[in-house]
Amino acid sequence: MGDDQDAVHPIDRRIHKILADIAHSTSDPALRHTALTLQLTLPPVQDWSAHQHRALAKRRNTLLKLLSRAAHR
Numbered sequence: 909m910g911d912d913q914d915a916v917h918p919i920d921r922r923i924h925k926i927l928a929d930i931a932h933s934t935s936d937p938a939l940r941h942t943a944l945t946l947q948l949t950l951p952p953v954q955d956w957s958a959h960q961h962r963a964l965a966k967r968r969n970t971l972l973k974l975l976s977r978a979a980h981r
Contacts, residue, residue, distance in 0.1 A: 919968055923950065926975040 924947055931943035951964075 919965075919972060920950070923968070923972055923975060926972070926978075930975070930978065 927943045927947045931940050931947070934940050934943070
């Protein structure tokens with residue numbers, strides 16, 4: 909029953925994986941700190957209220973695109 913609430917949304921999973929990859933592969937301490945901070949502070953998709961969902965989803969997808977580009981450099 910609690911499994912649905914505890915499940916990680918696919919967008920969150922992808923963002924957190926990219927942030928972890930960046931944090932572990934960079935030699936830049938500021939970038940590592942930023943990636944780790946983002947991992948800890950991004951609210952999970954499940955915590956979004958209905959009125960926040962559209963705006964936050966758009967921002968989350970933009971963040972995912974930017975992180976994906978950065979991770980592939």
